[in-house]
Amino acid sequence: MREVRAMSTDDIVSRTRLLENEIRIMRLEQTRITHEIQNQRDKIRENSEKIKVNKTLPYxxxxxxxxxxxxxxxxxxxxxxxxxxxxxxxxxxxxxxxxxxxxxxxxxxxxxxxxxxxxxxxxxxxxxxxxxxxxLPAEYDSRVKAMEVDERPTEQYSDIGGLDKQIQELIEAVVLPVTHKERFENLGIQPPKGVLLYGPPGTGKTLLARACAAQTKSTFLKLAGPQLVQMFIGDGAKLVRDAFALAKEKAPAIIFIDELDAIGTKRFDSEKAGDREVQRTMLELLNQLDGFSSTTDIKHHMLHRLVLSRVTHLAHFAVGLRPPVTPCIHIHTLCPSFEEKITTQAEQPKD
CATH class of the missing domain: 2.40.50 (OB fold (Dihydrolipoamide Acetyltransferase, E2P))
Incomplete structure (x- = not known):
């Protein structure tokens, strides 16, 4: 106020005109910005319509x-x-x-x-x-998608009798690395890449794998060795690649390969195209096993059903699937003893 009182009448009039000019300029700037905002909104609306038209199916x-x-x-x-x-x-x-x-x-x-x-x-x-x-989502073979078990397994370890040692080995090799992954990382322990279950038919190999999948809350992919033997060249190897890719996408996952001896035999010289195709499929399986990091949430369970002794049937396997070449754990399932059968029968619910 003192500054205004000290100013003359002409100075006050001049200052007032200057302020009025500034206000008029600011109002013009406000009007320009308002029009520019409206133009930008119109452009955004127009571009949205163009995008909507361009995104019209089919792609x-x-x-x-x-x-x-x-x-x-x-x-x-x-x-x-x-x-x-x-x-x-x-x-x-x-x-x-x-x-x-x-x-x-x-x-x-x-x-x-x-x-x-x-x-x-x-x-x-x-x-x-x-x-x-x-x-777009990754493309997988329809046969591989059909291998995924939609319903989560409900089997429990208590449903399996006479395989206490095998259950403990399976928990240490598969369940703990998935459910307590951080502990293995802190200790610097590399978990195995897979488990090879072998033994006579009816000794609980499939039941062990299903119970393992239920405990880890994992996606369960069930493959059969004979399914991987295809007529066309490269078809079986593609099934293996797609199965492992699908398991990686749905991790944590368990790949369960039944009747692995259909493709897991020793390499041998043969002039038959079918034999060579089986060996190509087996090589692709070995490549996937070597290529997968054991720290990923994907485990491979290879089931081998042969009524043979341990040494005999492992000797028929490919070198890459036998110890000590493969980093997989080998678990031998045997027929339960008489006492174990009695215990299992007592644990079963009665009608």
């Missing part, structure tokens, strides 16, 4: 071949040359191959974050612009 199914980092500064432009705007974009670009067997380079990937894409991913693209609109 063209494609595979990501490669993700590239593009820096336009690495490529110099000649003076006076036309400059392509796409060539000046920085960031990720993609190479895709469509289901029509055509390969395209995408300088603009589309609506999917480039950081989430990797080579081999299945994506849906626009059939006109080929922009990636959505990532």
């Amino acid at each position: 063209l199914v494609s595979n990501v071949i490669e993700i590239l980092d593009v820096d336009p500064n690495e490529y110099g432009e000649e003076d006076g040359a036309n400059v392509d705007l796409d060539s000046q974009r920085k960031g990720k670009c993609a190479v895709i191959k469509t289901s029509t067997r055509q390969t395209y380079f995408l300088p603009v990937i589309g609506l999917v974050d480039a950081e989430t894409l990797k080579p081999g991913d299945l994506v849906g693209v626009n059939k006109d612009s080929y922009l990636i609109l959505e990532t």
Whole structure:
């Protein structure tokens, strides 16, 4: 107030006009910003409509071949040359191959974050612009999906009689590394990659695996060795790869391979195409076993049903599946003794 009282009348009038001009300029700026906000909203609405139109099904199914980092500064432009705007974009670009067997380079990937894409991913693209609109779930063989047991096993260890030692070995090899993973990491202990159950038929091998799956709350994939013997070359190996890929996606999971001796025999020279295909399937199984880290939440249970002694039937197995080559635990199931049969019978519920 003292400053205003000290000012003359002309100074006050001049100051008032200056403030009125500033207010008028601010109101004009406010009006401009309001119009700009409205224009941006209209653009967003228009772009949303375009995206909605472009995302109209059906999509063209494609595979990501490669993700590239593009820096336009690495490529110099000649003076006076036309400059392509796409060539000046920085960031990720993609190479895709469509289901029509055509390969395209995408300088603009589309609506999917480039950081989430990797080579081999299945994506849906626009059939006109080929922009990636959505990532699709991984494709698995329908026969592999049928191997997944929908209902979780309900068997308990108390339902199995005469295999107390085998149950304890199975708990230490499979259940504890899944349910107490952090303890193994703190102690620096590498859990086994799998378990090989062998012994006469009817000694509880399948029951052991189902009880193990129930205790770990794991996805249970049940494969049969004869199912992996296919007519066409590479078909059995593909089943093995898809089964392990599905188990990795649904981890923690237990892969249970019944009748493994159908593909797990020793390698031998043969001129028959069928024998060579069986060996290819067995090699793919060995590759998957070696390639899987034992710290993952996936365990492999290989069931071998042979009425033979331990030394005899293990000798018929492939070298890669026998100790000490394989990092798997071998558990021998035997017929229960008379006392164990009596105990098991007493534990069964009576009608």
